[in-house]
Amino acid sequence: MTDKNKIMPMHDKIVVKKKDGEDKTPGGILLPESAKDKPIQGTVIAVGSGVRDKDGKVIPLDVKIGDQIIFAKWGGTEIKFDGEEYLIIKESDVLAKLV
Template sequence: MAFRPLHDRVMVKPTEQDEVTKGGIIIPDTAKEKPMQGEVVAVGPGARDDNGKVNPLDVKAGDRVMYGKWSGTEVKMDGADYLIMRESDLMGILE
């Protein structure tokens, strides 16, 4: 299924958190925190300003990004979990 976000929204695939700490302790699913990093899968064309001009987004598909812990709306497509959020919910691009 193809998905194209609208306006200034981006679709992010969260990266999985490690199940074992550096010290070798196994983290159960119930103790894991929500991921705060992911890969941008799709981006919208951009937001419109007051004059109707479309301002393109700073992120593109394939960028690794950081976002807030409770950012976005969780969706499931083709058996995979994704987040749909506005570009302003992103904190930055990991390089």
């Protein structure tokens, strides 16, 4: 992302740069776009401020920019921004952080 244009997700949302799916099978067969698995791993690019509890206090998210995550396969909204493709997901769609 450029310094001029940034994505700032709201509340408990996270912007993720998806890791590309595999282009070929372990045996070397090239896969058409329609046969590729949807990626479920990516890098956190931006995070929202968090959600508010019943008293109005903001609870920050557990993920931070730069974290490598595994997320729910069919979750989120795909967007295109500055020529790049991203996924906006809720923190509850994050299944794990890679450490």
